[in-house]
Amino acid sequence: MNWTNTLFEVIDMRSFSNLWFWIALAVVWSSVSHWVLGVPFDMIQKARKIGGQAEVDLHDMVRINVNRLLYIGQVSGLVLLAFLSFFLTSLGIMAFFYDVEFAQAVFLLAFPMTLVGAFSLSTAKVIAEQQPEGEALYARLSKHRVITQFIGMISIFITAMFGMYQNLAVGPGF
Structure with missing residues (x-):
């Protein structure tokens, strides 16, 4: 007997x-819930607890990442949306119409991530418009993280x- 056949049977x-x-x-879900709009959550906690330079660093990091997300959305948002729609539709058809298990697994990873991506873009737009400072910014980022974790929980459960x-x-036997 070939050892690779034995390995693939086991x-x-x-x-x-x-x-x-x-x-x-x-x-994937651990990383997504840790990085809130590209900012590590421990940086948010440190800024909330200590203030001072940590708070200035957080505001700079949020400003940079919000501007980056909005720029990407404005410059190539339509092309990305078209490609993403094509990709998810193709994946969904292969997954649930043709019953390809690998496509099902990738779809169950990719679809909720697009929801998180759209929510991140929405949060970035709100932050850019309102320019929250201090506790208002911490609350907005914490709310974003909780909703992302909720999406992750539902996604992991369904998967x-x-x-x-x-x-x-x-x-x-089946």
């Missing part, structure tokens, strides 16, 4: 039964339920 390489998919899912269903439906 370790299932389908998406939802692969440990690497679940590790990637956890890393886990769908993945368990796929593993039970495709697994041995």
